[in-house]
Amino acid sequence: ALQPSAVACGKVILFGEHSVVYGQPALAAGLARGLTLHATPLPRPRDAIELSIPAWDLDLRLTPDSEHPVARACLEVLAHCDGPVTGWRLEGEARIPCGAGLGSSAALTVALARLALGAVVDGEPDLDEVIAASMIGERVFHGTPSGIDSAVAARGGVVAFERGAPCQAVALGASLWLVVIPSGIPRQTGALVAGVAARRDRMPEVIDPIIGALGQLVHRGRAALTGARLDVLAELTSVAHELLGSLGVSLPMLDRLCAAAVEHGALAAKLTGAGGGGCVIALCDTEALARGVIEGLAHSFPELARAPASAPFAVE
Numbered sequence: 076a077l078q079p080s081a082v083a084c085g086k087v088i089l090f091g092e093h094s095v096v097y098g099q100p101a102l103a104a105g106l107a108r109g110l111t112l113h114a115t116p117l118p119r120p121r122d123a124i125e126l127s128i129p130a131w132d133l134d135l136r137l138t139p140d141s142e143h144p145v146a147r148a149c150l151e152v153l154a155h156c157d158g159p160v161t162g163w164r165l166e167g168e169a170r171i172p173c174g175a176g177l178g179s180s181a182a183l184t185v186a187l188a189r190l191a192l193g194a195v196v197d198g199e200p201d202l203d204e205v206i207a208a209s210m211i212g213e214r215v216f217h218g219t220p221s222g223i224d225s226a227v228a229a230r231g232g233v234v235a236f237e238r239g240a241p242c243q244a245v246a247l248g249a250s251l252w253l254v255v256i257p258s259g260i261p262r263q264t265g266a267l268v269a270g271v272a273a274r275r276d277r278m279p280e281v282i283d284p285i286i287g288a289l290g291q292l293v294h295r296g297r298a299a300l301t302g303a304r305l306d307v308l309a310e311l312t313s314v315a316h317e318l319l320g321s322l323g324v325s326l327p328m329l330d331r332l333c334a335a336a337v338e339h340g341a342l343a344a345k346l347t348g349a350g351g352g353g354c355v356i357a358l359c360d361t362e363a364l365a366r367g368v369i370e371g372l373a374h375s376f377p378e379l380a381r382a383p384a385s386a387p388f389a390v391e
């Protein structure tokens with residue numbers, strides 16, 4: 076049997092996207108609003124598992140011959156967890172958009188692993204086992220993922236990451252608010268990573284120092300988070316956006332969203348994740364939120380509020 080329901084976080088990269096590919100560290104934060112999966116048994120236990128996540132326009136039957144990556148990933152996660160591979164209906168309540176760099180695939184595989192592993196061990200499953208099971212699915216989606224999305228989707232909070240080392244939880248000196256602003260522009264992480272690599276091949280002596288600087292931002296950002304230095308974080312956030320722009324991964328729309336967030340009261344804003352579309356994050360204090368950052372953005376960009384899962388939202 077599966078657990079009746081399970082949750083997983085979304086994620087944003089705070090600092091270190093792209094430079095993490097070249098061995099630099101990165102910092103990511105879990106979005107408590109992510110995905111909840113509900114499981115109910117089908118009348119016939121041998122029928123294929125039905126998976127429906129309306130906010131992601133996803134409605135699938137998990138059959139062994141399916142070529143759909145979501146079906147393949149989910150079946151591999153269930154098999155890895157010794158969970159049932161037929162006879163259930165899974166209904167997902169997503170409060171993040173998919174394909175926007177917010178870790179939607181890791182949220183799905185983490186929630187699914189929790190449904191299946193909880194049933195096996197009869198209680199809260201072990202976090203490392205959940206993360207390992209999620210990685211099985213993430214490999215189907217992304218080839219050789221770093222693992223940061225799975226770790227953050229399972230743990231939440233702020234996580235420091237370095238390739239080849241275990242993720243570390245980062246304690247915050249004070250709570251801070253982020254407004255997540257999905258641009259609605261689709262993007263492909265692989266193509267953006269390849270674009271940076273091509274620019275680096277053309278002018279390594281120019282691009283390598285930028286990658287190094289993005290790594291240094293992570294060290295300073297971690298210290299500023301622990302020391303509750305919002306002013307420092309704000310400056311680092313703006314510098315990160317400009318450096319990412321110089322790698323060629325921003326877009327005029329992302330630059331406009333950052334500028335508008337600051338105009339409406341945010342302390343600073345940057346693109347998050349691969350860029351080329353996806354999301355912008357705006358660093359806010361409580362006063363900035365009260366001043367109406369979200370309302371101001373919705374006024375300036377009415378096209379942003381297309382659907383509840385893809386409208387700008389605040390997370391603590």
Ligand code: PMV
Nearest residue numbers: 092093095096176264348349
């Ligand atoms: O797919 P996203 O938007 O979460 O971005 C991935 C982060 C990159 O550093 C650009 C790529 C990677 O594999 O770390």
